[in-house]
Amino acid sequence: MRIEHHPLPCSSLGTQRTVTSLHFGVAGARPKVYVQASLHADELPGMLVAHHLRRRLLEAESAGALRGEVVLVPAANPIGLAQRLDHRPLGRFELGTSENFNRHYPDLATLAWERVGAALGPDAEANVQRVREAVRQALAERPAATELQGLRLTLMRLAVDADVVLDLHCDSEAVLHLYSETACWPQLEPLAAWLGAETVLVADYGAGGQPFDEQLSGLWSQLAARLRAEASQAPLPQACASATVELRGEADVDHALAAQDAEAIVRYLQQIGVLAGDPGTPPPPRCTPTPLAGTEILRAPHPGVIVFRAPVGARLQPGDAVADIVDPMSDRVTTLTAAHGGTLYARSRERYAIAGLEVAKVAGARPIRSGDLLSA
């Protein structure tokens, strides 16, 4: 294992933060897999999975079983980790700008198109190499003035040429679920099975806000779309499959769960040839993918105490009760129900709702939303 430290630009006099990356296998070996944890810094299960995964990868390395390359960033957001207000962690938005740490990543497909779009030829593998070199170069030349810009650029530079990218997050209270671009699903299907994902949410590029995982897979899906639009015959495969993996809820920080998740990732790495060894047969999938546009978001229509009536993971029929919103001042009680049915994959950790609060999310089979599909 090789350890690299990446200093971020100093946003203020006398401070310096660093991103640390762990590198397993030979640089440049394929497939390359990039895994990062806790980009939203208050979502901690991923950090513990990284801890367990690191040990498994070290064992594999000393056994000579590393065939490809793995880059692991076990704590992807040192800025957010240090943010606290009123004794509480605040790791989703940077306090200085109010920007979500998982938004505003560069549009790699446009960068690649501008640099090499017209030069791509009939050889798919050569095209992949050309595109990777172009975006590596573009990111190397890109300036970063602030600490936040530096963080985004550092993570992007580490991940940009990976064949598979796993961004480890978690929800508030949730079952294990993942998000990916539709184009990546065939490559990620075994991962979802190994992890035992109970919900998979897929969307075409453009779910909103330019999150990390989408820009990395979008490089290929959007560049391919651009080539088609220009009537180019140049072949371009989906050379990166990326996913945001939601490792259950914020409080699900547990050695047994983390070891199980690390084991699932190891099996997947064996299956795609990054690690030697027979992964065995993946367990049967626990869900079929549903459209991100099919997620029903249940909101509190008025303030009150949230009393859940269904656990996370519940398979709901249309009309099933999810939670009561109880206003003890007026004695008003409103029962939130799932209009369309589906899996209750995430719900709020808070038990007091202000009006409009997102109380629960239900993965339905049919699209019911459009526009910006991700939460703030």
Ligand SMILES: [Zn+2]
């Ligand atoms: Zn997150």
